[in-house]
Structures are given as structure tokens and as C-alpha cells.
Amino acid sequence: MVERLVVIGADAAGMSAASQAKRLRGDGLEVVAFERGVDTSYSACGIPYWVGGLVDSDDDLIARTPEEHRKRGIDLRMRHEVTDLDLAERTVTARDLDTGRDSRVGFDQLMIGTGAVPVRPPIEGLEGTGVYGVQTLADGRRLLDRLNAGSPRPKRVVVVGAGYIGVEMAEAMIRWGLDVTVVDGGAAPMSTLDPDMGQLISKAMVGLGIDLHSGSRVQDIERDGRGDVRTVHTDAGDFDADLVVLGVGVRPNTDLAAAAGLELGDRGGLRPDPRMRVPGADGVWAAGDCVESRHRITGGWAYVPLGTHANKQGRVAGTNIGVAHTGKPEAMFPGVIGTAITGVCDLEISRTGLSSAEAEASAFEFDTVTVESTTRAGYFPGAAELTVKIVVERPTGRLLGTQIVGREDAGKRVDAAAVAIWHEMTVTEVAGLDLGYAPPYAPVWDPLLIAARKAAEARTA
């Protein structure tokens, strides 16, 4: 029996699922994928670097083109927006955005990979020209067009938000030689880190020449008679601007799913089970930026829109669609612990598990320990500063979270902490881990081990 898999959204999650299912079932599975945009399978996380000129071309960000997908036997329909999902009839209706024509396609299996849409804060003057998101390649192209060909050339930009995208875009705009103002509501940039760690990022941003205003909100955007952006009014002052970049995050793109009667979580995402099946809807799968994920530490749901999860989840869904009726083992997505990494200039910033605010929100009793150490033995040339902060559950001594800010390969050191948190290790256990040591690569006591040891000692003092 040939089944038909319909995929809504042809980016990381959707096409990972499509490719994997097709690979496993071959001619036994017909795959029809709808994509409302003009690109497939691209690295959205790479957009700030492309806009900033570090990556030459949007082609570099595309992992697989529509043609490559089609060669693998996927019936991919670009510029087709799915406007209706009928779970009872098991059909989708898709509109060809070029011709305006609708078509209706039935499915046996349905993969929802609709991704995310940028949060649009309720700011007067936000709608109109001169305000740019950076969520899709098309967004990036629009912004680059403005930067390249704007007349007059833009000189001043206000970036709204200092999360990952806001910080990365602020640096990209500095690379364009613009005067950059960042307005952010948090106590410090990167509210996924504790504010004291955020201060280190703040310093680096100011060092780059960014005019940073934390704890501030945009009131409205004033436009001139031609409708162009003129001034951004904030409670930290008024900032003249030629353009505005939004770095205020994204939310799950799940209107279609909701309209079809699928249940959404608190953050607006679908909540598939570990096999990526949407509960209560037979043969319906979801993955990527349109879903919430199980957080292994809080036990609750979290919204972590990241390419790495989208790829893994999509592959899990595709595997399970692929192995149906074969008796082969199913795949599971084991959940997330909130590992993330970024940078400003040569400062690397990473975190995993729970921040203090997150630990508090989940009613953990906890202590924190912060240590300043170095990436290499202190005496070794090139040893760079590195600050590690850990969050430790008080009753048990369990490591709940780790934040790292430092230069020169500091960032990926968070991975060892991530695996430790994954296994609910106590700080005493972490302090005994066998991590790599040689003078050019770490002090004899690895910074993570020092932090864990200090936390363990404080508990028995």
C-alpha cells in the first residue's frame, strides 16, 4: 500500500522528516511538501552573519535546494500556502501564491513544520517600511537591499531587543558601519543568562561601540511625511534612526493547526509526544519551531526554537513515519535542557539548564557559584578569561544550570555541563569528572570543575 505524506513547511523540520521518511520507504511513500516561501532547508541561525557580511551569500545558508529535494522524489510545491487543514477529511487546501488557485490534497500522514513567526510588539509605527525582521532568507534579502541600495544610505539603526538575534544583529549592523542603538527591556542583554553574566555581554557590546539601553522599552516609532522611519521614542530617550531591526524573538506559527482543532500549549506551540506524534490526531506529526519541547529539568514544556532541535525532531518524525509496519525500532526525541551559544565580537556566550530566574520560576531552592578562570593554564600564552556560573539545587546538590562567558573557545565548553545536567549529576560528582587537561587547553583544574568543587565545598562547610 502506498501512503501519502503531506508536509506543511519545507524548512529544517519538515524536510528532515520528508527526506528521512522517503529514504526509508522509497516508492512506498508519496511525499507532497508545501512551502509558502521561496527557499527550503536553510540555516535561519546564519542570517545575522550573512547580513553582517561574514557569510558571502544566501546560497551558503541553503542546505538543500528545492531541486535537490525533488531529485530525491519529493513533490515539492513552492510558493504554496496551506490555508486549510481538515483532520476529519484528512485533506489540506493549498493556495498557489502566484496564480491564486487553490488545490486540495489528501494525506495518510501529515507533517506540520510550519516554523515560527517573529513577535511583533504592539508599537505604534512598527508597520510600514524601514522595519526589518530577520527570520527568513527573504527578510535578510530585504534588509540587505536596504543597506546596499538605500538612498540615502542608512546611517543609524535601532535594534529592538537584546536576545540572541538582537545581539547578533547589533554586531552585524556595526560591521556595516552604522551607528547602532539597542533598546531592550531586560536588566542586561541575553535574559536567558543571569543579569550578572549579562553584564559581561553588555560590556562587550559597549566596547564594540553599541549604544545599549537595557531596562528600556520602545514607546513608538515616528515616521516622516514620506512614511520613512525618523525617530524611535523610548523611555530611555529618543533615537533618530533610518531603520529599525526587530530582535524580539519568535512565536510558533500554529494558527493553521489551531484552526484545525489541534491543542496548543501555553507558548502557542503544538505539543507532540517524544515520537513527535501530535496527541489526539492519528497520523499527524509536528516538529521544529512550531512545537514546544519537554524540558528535562523542569519536567514542563519549553519553547526553544533552534535549528538543532528542528533537525533532530524532524528526523525523529521521519524515522517513525518510515519504520511504520516494519517492526524496526522507533525513534524518540529525548527533550531539551536549553543549551545555547552565541557571541559578541570575540566574546563567547553559552548556557545550559536553568538560569537563576528559571530555577526560581520552577520553584527550585538553589544556590549559585561564580568562578573566574582561564581557557588555558594561567601561565600559558593566550590564556583568556572565562567566567563560569553554576546554579545548584540546594536540597540535593544537583547541577541545574551552567552559564559561560569568555573568549577563545570558551563557549562550547558548555557541552560537558550539558551532558552532566542531562544526567542530573550533583556538583560533588561533577567535580570528579575526567575532563581533558593540558596547559594549552585548560588549567589543571578545569573551570567547570572548580565551580562544581566550590559549590560542593560550600555545602559541607
Next chain:
Amino acid sequence: MVERLVVIGADAAGMSAASQAKRLRGDGLEVVAFERGVDTSYSACGIPYWVGGLVDSDDDLIARTPEEHRKRGIDLRMRHEVTDLDLAERTVTARDLDTGRDSRVGFDQLMIGTGAVPVRPPIEGLEGTGVYGVQTLADGRRLLDRLNAGSPRPKRVVVVGAGYIGVEMAEAMIRWGLDVTVVDGGAAPMSTLDPDMGQLISKAMVGLGIDLHSGSRVQDIERDGRGDVRTVHTDAGDFDADLVVLGVGVRPNTDLAAAAGLELGDRGGLRPDPRMRVPGADGVWAAGDCVESRHRITGGWAYVPLGTHANKQGRVAGTNIGVAHTGKPEAMFPGVIGTAITGVCDLEISRTGLSSAEAEASAFEFDTVTVESTTRAGYFPGAAELTVKIVVERPTGRLLGTQIVGREDAGKRVDAAAVAIWHEMTVTEVAGLDLGYAPPYAPVWDPLLIAARKAAEARTA
């Protein structure tokens, strides 16, 4: 009651124990430490970098001087060699190497931190001038004296052995502008890695201009009439040399312990329990390069002389000496899994768990997977090659070992694998880990996750 702790050997293990015990017990513990050399608490791992000129001075390698230890209340006796240990009488006899006088000191607790001595292969002509080990600061000073003031200046060096020290010393000699020949018995440099990974190191060494002869043995060292080194005869040919550097590893320095009747392991090391107590000898502790350690994966004993273990083990011993009779929790050393890291030029080399040879020696059935990936997203500027090889237990899918060779912050990525191996994760579980992703720091599928995923897929194919 005031107890007396006698420490034999005042380097990392001994003085970590002494400092920690003294800190915890203050005036309740008298500490007498004997050191036959002229230095305390130094980074032996840093010696090749100091000799190579990357580290300015031996002072940089000394974590704590004798004076600093004395200020902390430790009765430290330098240039005192303990010549006899009487466990029945609970005394040590120490000879003052300057005056030749012996003294006898009783102990309640005894800490053995006698470290390691270089392996001296049975090669004719090895004894005499011109042959250098690099195990102590004094060794380093001798070699530097020869390099700086030798007359005539040395031009050609043969390095015997291509383990960690051999490889590091070969590069150090290149930095001195010498012609460097390395003669090593293994199939490829770094026999703690698989030979195919060792080939990558071999390439880097040859790229540095090193004349590398793997699978070769030194037959004898020919000296001239004055007794100076002239030619090193090997089964790969004869190499003229002005000096010879030994990088053939170390063995536990345990003659004293053995003479006292303490039992040694197969590798010649003491085998303390996880509290670092020497079995069958009340109040006797041992740590550092003179002990073997429990290997968590094989369950057997391993000899891993590394500063990081010496520091941890010494601190565990010191804590347990310190908390005696207080009811405070004891400390435990949890064992090792063989994590190690080094580099050649800008190539970083790391490993953890079992190599193929080690897995075979422990009678594991296993498969290996090797992947070539990059340190950053492939499209990101500066993305560097990185090769990951994993060893996977066949019946269970458990990750047994990981080897990484690559440029630019490749090395410390082994730590995530180390924590995964520590927890006996299967490759399926590893493939689901939440590791840090952003284009400047990792591909969307982290190299370790790709290797684990491929291994997992091969198991279900």
C-alpha cells in the same frame, strides 16, 4: 590530640593533600613534607612548552613555592630524600642531600606522593651526557642550558618516542630551529589513539618538518671519544645527533613503597581505594603519578600519570585526613576514563574512554565510526576540519571511546564525550543530546552527534 602527617614528595599530589589537610585541621595537624628535589607544586605538563619557549620561565610553572607552603604552616624539607619507610614503627628516614645526614620522623598519617620516574629503555649508550628527560623542572633546566650555551650549539636532535611528551618535545625542538628526528615503535604517533587517527598527527608532524619514523626502534646510541652523542642507530637507519630527548613515558616511583612491603599493581603503582587509602596499611595514603587508578569502563586498573588526577586525588586524600573524627563527609576519587588532550602546531588531539586497541584488550566486541566534520557551520568563515572517531560496544550500543583530531578548539570537545562515556550512554542516547549550536561554534548537527547517529543507524539498518 595533635597528629603528625608526613608527606613524601612535595609536588601536585603530596602538597594538594598537605594543604587541604592542614586547612581543615589547622593546629590539630602537624605536617612534615620531604622533597628530594628543589621545586614544589609545579606543572610538569608545562615543561615541553617552557623548553619550547612558549612559557617564559620555570617560575611560571610553579603553582606554590616552598616559602608559600611554609607560610601555610607546613614543615617542608627540601633536598631531603626519604630512604626508608618503616610501617611497623610508623617512621620515615630522610637523608639531607646537602649534608648527607639522616633523620628519622614518626607519623600518624603518611601521604605517599612520590610521583613517577622516566622509563629508561635498555639502549646501549643511553647513560651519559647529551640524553635528556623532561620529567622535572631540573630536567628542563639541564636541557635548556644545553640548548642555550652548548658549544658547539646543537643542530640535530633525536626524540625517542612519539607519545604525548615525545610529540610535544619534537615541536619544542623545532621551535629551537633544530633538525628533529622522531623514532617511535608504534604504528603511528600517539598510540593512545587508533593508528588511523594517529596518521593525521603524523601528517602534521611531517608538515612541521619533523623526520618521523614510526614502527622503528632505537638500537643504540654511538658516542664519540669525548663521550658526546654522535649517532643514533635505529632499525630505520642511522641518525646523527647532538642530543637525544627521551619521550618514552614514565613509571610509578614506588621502590620505597615496595621496600616497605606495600603491594604494587601490574604497572608498578600503588592501588589506593577511592578514598586514596592504601589497603592494608592503616593511615597510609597515596595519590598522583605513583598510583594506578580504577578505570571506570574496563573496571580494571590503569596508569594515567596526569596533573589533573594528581591534584584531585591529593585533595581527596587531604580532605579525608582533614575530616577524620569530625563526622563531616569523606571525599572519593571516582576513577578515570582516560581523557587526554594535546596538540601539534595548530592541530588539537584528544581522546577519552577506550581506543580500539584498549577495547580489544578488554575483550569488548565493538564497532567504530569515523566522521569528518567541521568546528563551525560548513559555510561559516574559519570552519576547520575535525575528525571524530568513536568506539561503540556491539551488543549494547554503548559509547566506549571517542577520539578527536582537528584544528581550532576541536580538542576540548572531547569533554562532552567524556561525560557521556562516564554515564555509559548508548550512541542512540548520545545522538539526542542537547549540545550548543550556533553557526560560528558548531554545525547544526554537532560532529559528536553525527558520529553517534551514524553508529546508531548502522545498528538498526
